Amino acid sequence: MSNQDWQGKHVTVAGLGVSGIPAARVLNGLGAVVTVVNDGDDERSRAQAAELEAQGITVRLGDGATLPESTELIVTTPGWKPDKPLFAAAAEAGVPVWGDVELAWRLRGHDGREPAPWLAVTGTNGKTTTVRMLASILEAAGLRTAAVGNIGVSLLDAVLGDETYDVLAVELSSYQLHWAPSLRAHSAVVLNLAPDHLDWHGSMEAYVADKGRIYEGNRIACVYNAADKATEDLVRQADVEEDCRAIGFTLGTPGPSQLGVVDGILVDRAFVTNRQKQAQELAEVGDVNPPAPHNIANALAAAALARAFGVEPRAVRDGLRAFRPDAHRIEHVADVAEVAYIDDSKATNTHAAEASLAAYDPIVWIAGGLAKGATFDELVSGAAKRLRGVVLMGRDRALIREALTRHAPEVPVVDLERTDTGAMSEAVREAARLARPGDTVLMAPACASMDMFANYNKRGEAFADAVRALADESA
Known part of the structure; x- marks a missing residue:
């Protein structure tokens, strides 16, 4: 869309925050008539509203359900669930709903520049690591690139900024994909699929379908996880451009049109002249940091893209x-008293914790x-033989304790x-008491952090x- 297409267009932005505020400013700068609606009406929201209103943007606080008159388009922040009354009103009025990713996609090349292709990554776990690995590889190839999207760097900034790119490494969440109907990537990957965010999507089927949107219209390659059949099924169901290829990755020996591992070497049997008989060495397992199995899978996915x-x-x-x-x-x-202490606070669901364990x-295990509605029987039964001991903390710890009673008595x-600020210190001390030389104390909570900490970073x-306090005492 050109700048002229936005002149006088009535656009409603749903939600303030990290994506809503930039979207409102961008649209206002393009000449649209922008109204921001927001459920909250707290002090922070009022301060944000004042800044936007000073730029000529209308803001309605505490009124996120009503569709403003004359609205021709809604641009929503990813956190707004599809069942919000605002979207029902939009559907009844025939008003389209886009997310910030869709807006960025539509604005590519708005200033006449050739838009950079997108290499897109989604999955339940491993997205950020894979995107950053991919960006590192692209940079090593001498390409102008950036890791953008759900990773913290705004796609709108990447698309509209002064910097020019050869290609973008794009992390996309299921929320973002839900609201991005016209996205068409150069190539894309779904790393894995496991139950997550089902309260937002309504069902596992809806969650998987939104993840699968990343393959729609792919031009060159749809990359899938050979160990996760659901990702390959999404490739089979996708409507892609002619000659777009399905490329698998595996931790085992790769078949034709796959990347995999042979004798500690990451190899490519997909992008070679004779994939029936040839394999191209890419890197050693030791080049992957850390060389845990799921991280090697991330590296293979990044290499494939x-x-x-x-x-x-x-x-x-x-x-x-x-990287x-x-x-x-x-x-x-x-390492304290010959015991390794590993922080995987980012393992906020069972699928991530399973890979870490x-x-x-x-x-x-700490x-x-x-729990976010998760169950832990499969996780515990799979890890039972590896467990020396377990330290449980947090609001929903009883769910894990019950699974341990059933599968690892x-x-x-x-x-x-205890849930005070000293709880983690006690957890580490209890873990140290259970551990023996050569063991690993692993904090992979399999749960979100907000019952005790502001976020997983603070928990980590x-x-x-x-751990450092423990090391100081042991020195």
Whole structure:
């Protein structure tokens, strides 16, 4: 869409916040008549509203259900659920609803510049790591790129900023994909699928369908997880451009049109001249940091997208070597008394915790928090043989304790009732008491953090601080 298309267009932005405010400002700058509606009417919202109103934007606080008159388009923040009354009113009035990703997609090339292709990543777990790995590989290939989207860098900024890019590495959540009907990526991957955010989507089927939107209209490659049949099924169901290929990744020996691992080497049998007989070496398992199984899978997915874009094998290796994971993602904090302490506070659901637990043996596991409707039987039964002991904390810890009773009754469990700021310190001390030399104390909570901490970052910081205090005492 050109700038002229927005002149005088009546657009309602649903929600203030990290995506709503930039969207309102962008649309206002393009000449649209912008009204922001927001459910909340607190002090912070009023301050944000005042700043927008000073720019000529109308803001309605405490009234997120009513469709403003003359609205021709709604641009929503990702957090607004599809069953909001505002969207029902929009459907009845025939008003389309876009998310900030859809807006960014529509604004590509608005100033006459050739828009950068998008290499898109979604999945229940591993999105941020994979996107950052991908960006590192693309940079190693000498390409102008950025890791954007749900990763914290606004797509609107990337699309509308002065910087020009050859290609963008784009992280997309299921929320964002739900509201992005016209997105058409160069290539895309669904890393994995497990129950998550079902309160927002309404069902697992709806959640999976929204994830699958990332494949629609792909031009070059739809990358899927060979160990997760549901991701391959989404590729089969997608309406893609002619000659777009299905590319699998596996932790085992790859077949034709797959990337995989052979004798500790990441290899490519997809983007080679003769994929029936050839395999191209890309990197060693040791080039992946950390080399946990699920992180190797992330690296293969990133490599597949990069290879789909024409990146040479050497850049895959160099990019993976240069990559450093974000904090609180299987982060080694310290070794104390020959016990390794690992912070995976980002494991906020059972699927992420399962991957983390599979990377170590034996384990003293620190777990618990807000379960978000999750069940833990499958997680506990799969990890039972690896567990030296378990320390439970947080509001929904009883759900994990019950699963442990059913599937790992011989594993000692410490159940911490306290929820004050010193709880994590006690959890680490109890874990240290249970651990033996050679063990790993792993904080992979399998739950959200907001019952005790502001976010998973704060939870991870509390764990790291407690481990360092323990190390100081042991020195």
